[in-house]
Amino acid sequence: MRTKTISYYALLLVVCLLTYYAKCQATERYQSKNNNAETGQTMQWNFDTDKAGGLPAGANVFSGNWAIRAESDTPSQPNALCQTAKESFPALSLSDKVFVDVVVSASFKPISGKTDQAAGIIFRIQDKDNYYILRANALEDNVNIYKYTGGYRRDIKEGSAKVPSGEWQELRVEVKGDTIRGFLNQKLVVEAHDGTFKNGKVGLWTKADSLTCFDNIKATEQ
Numbered sequence: 216m217r218t219k220t221i222s223y224y225a226l227l228l229v230v231c232l233l234t235y236y237a238k239c240q241a242t243e244r245y246q247s248k249n250n251n252a253e254t255g256q257t258m259q260w261n262f263d264t265d266k267a268g269g270l271p272a273g274a275n276v277f278s279g280n281w282a283i284r285a286e287s288d289t290p291s292q293p294n295a296l297c298q299t300a301k302e303s304f305p306a307l308s309l310s311d312k313v314f315v316d317v318v319v320s321a322s323f324k325p326i327s328g329k330t331d332q333a334a335g336i337i338f339r340i341q342d343k344d345n346y347y348i349l350r351a352n353a354l355e356d357n358v359n360i361y362k363y364t365g366g367y368r369r370d371i372k373e374g375s376a377k378v379p380s381g382e383w384q385e386l387r388v389e390v391k392g393d394t395i396r397g398f399l400n401q402k403l404v405v406e407a408h409d410g411t412f413k414n415g416k417v418g419l420w421t422k423a424d425s426l427t428c429f430d431n432i433k434a435t436e437q
């Protein structure tokens with residue numbers, strides 16, 4: 216009887232592990248024929264002509280509470296796009312445009328958060344559960360690269376950098392082939408290689424209880 220019980224639990228463990236593994240698998244949606252952005256093409260968002268309380272045209276919220284609002288010190292007056300909800304990984308895509316090799320920059324200000332004060336650029340987005348993240352965190356003073364696959368986040372590479380709270384600064388990611396380079400205020404902080412996703416959309420991201428605002432987002436196909 217004991218042997219049968221052990222076998223049952225061993226089988227159950229295998230099933231659970233296989234289920235977890237299946238859920239974590241990356242989904243790649245876009246192929247080269249879906250590439251909408253031409254070399255040199257740029258998209259920009261500063262939210263200044265958008266209605267306060269709403270979203271920029273074409274944005275798609277995956278999670279969180281994202282809204283345009285007036286910020287007195289925003290780099291481009293008068294509006295910024297801010298995320299205020301407390302969720303695991305608030306995120307949104309900014310448009311349906313698909314990029315391959317892309318440079319994305321964003322001004323951001325981490326305003327508050329006891330667990331995290333994070334700001335992120337997400338890129339090569341396939342859907343709400345599959346993309347890359349370049350994330351700066353004012354509580355941890357780092358700029359890290361992550362891969363989000365099947366709704367689970369995995370570390371790729373960590374970089375150390377001072378990320379001031381309550382100040383506007385610039386985060387930038389450069390992606391070419393499988394090379395990902397992350398910059399904070401024009402300084403290279405972290406670099407890694409990963410070829411899981413070949414192309415996709417671009418967007419923004421925060422974490423946990425971060426109250427973070429963004430402005431002057433720019434995406435250019437290389």
